[in-house]
């Protein structure tokens with residue numbers, strides 16, 4: 001009889017927490033929330049927890065989630081110098097954001113070749129991974145929401161209502177369009193410059209803002225919304241095997 005392994009992956013980013021329920025390799029459901037889902041009817045054997053939040057916030061989340069799933073074995077995932085056949089580029093491997101680390105690992109295993117990972121979240125991260133599993137490094141830039149918020153918070157007259165953010169033709173002719181499309185152009189130029197350096201790499205994009213970018217970029221990219229969770233599953237399972 002095959003033993004079904006149920007795993008809950010928790011990916012705590014700076015904006016939202018993504019909860020992904022696995023049964024063996026199959027994703028049963030994904031929930032994006034600010035706190036632990038309740039009454040899910042899911043009883044994971046294991047919880048793989050990856051957080052880029054502060055130690056204090058991560059500890060509070062750990063307590064909340066463990067209280068909701070008291071029978072689950074807890075694994076906190078962190079960036080390592082090597083895991084699942086991938087070698088971390090960082091001089092100090094542990095300082096690489098664990099979301100980036102897990103996305104890099106999942107992308108390497110899915111692409112089976114040279115790959116560029118774009119994760120458009122609170123920040124926009126771009127990581128480059130060679131087909132041999134060597135993480136070559138990457139960039140961090142402000143996310144779309146962050147750029148817009150800074151313009152609003154640091155100026156007196158950049159003000160507009162959400163309803164003014166409309167698709168337009170030609171150069172922006174309103175404050176709302178000037179800001180939103182200016183931020184888009186910043187990110188698109190950033191990504192297109194990197195694409196000119198890595199044109200033959202596969203590109204995979206994830207993160208809450210990826211659909212916006214996909215619609216504007218003329219770079220062929222695979223959209224994988226569960227990339228970080230898939231990387232967490234690979235790393236967590238490797239740890240479980242290693243502990244046996």
Ligand SMILES: Nc1ncnc2c1ncn2[C@@H]1O[C@H](COP(=O)(O)OP(=O)(O)O)[C@@H](O)[C@H]1O
Nearest residue numbers: 013014015016032120121122123145207208209
């Ligand atoms: N349901 C949602 N809740 C929060 N942010 C969302 C949602 N849908 C799309 N987004 C966009 O995704 C961004 C957050 O992406 P995400 O990858 O979850 O960030 P992080 O991993 O940094 O927490 C937000 O800036 C927002 O623009």
Ligand SMILES: CC(C)(COP(=O)(O)O)[C@@H](O)C(=O)NCCC(=O)O
Nearest residue numbers: 013014015052095096097121122123
């Ligand atoms: C860059 C990040 C804040 C992105 O996190 P997110 O946008 O998912 O909230 C995170 O990957 C992080 O905390 N990195 C640590 C610094 C580094 O990766 O070099």
Ligand SMILES: [K+]
Nearest residue numbers: 013099119121
């Ligand atoms: K993230």
